Amino acid sequence: MLNEGKSGAFNVPDLCRKHGGGQRTHYKRKSKYGGMESSNLYTIRALEAENAKLKKMFADGSMQNVALKDILGQKL
Numbered sequence: 001m002l003n004e005g006k007s008g009a010f011n012v013p014d015l016c017r018k019h020g021g022g023q024r025t026h027y028k029r030k031s032k033y034g035g036m037e038s039s040n041l042y043t044i045r046a047l048e049a050e051n052a053k054l055k056k057m058f059a060d061g062s063m064q065n066v067a068l069k070d071i072l073g074q075k076l
Contacts, residue, residue: 016023033041 016026
């Protein structure tokens with residue numbers, strides 16, 4: 001979608017209508033992924049997915065840690 005917009009064949013509203021997205025989404029993606037090639041996009045998306053998974057694992061571990069400290073604190 002960004003490459004089609006870069007070529008100038010379509011203006012932004014027509015391009016968004018063609019792909020079923022909004023103009024706001026188009027401009028957000030353009031600012032985030034504007035100068036990248038498609039191979040870089042796949043790598044970045046994979047890293048973002050892995051980062052989200054690691055954040056979730058950390059949050060779950062932190063919650064378990066707090067729960068264990070609460071249980072140990074009550075017994076003392």
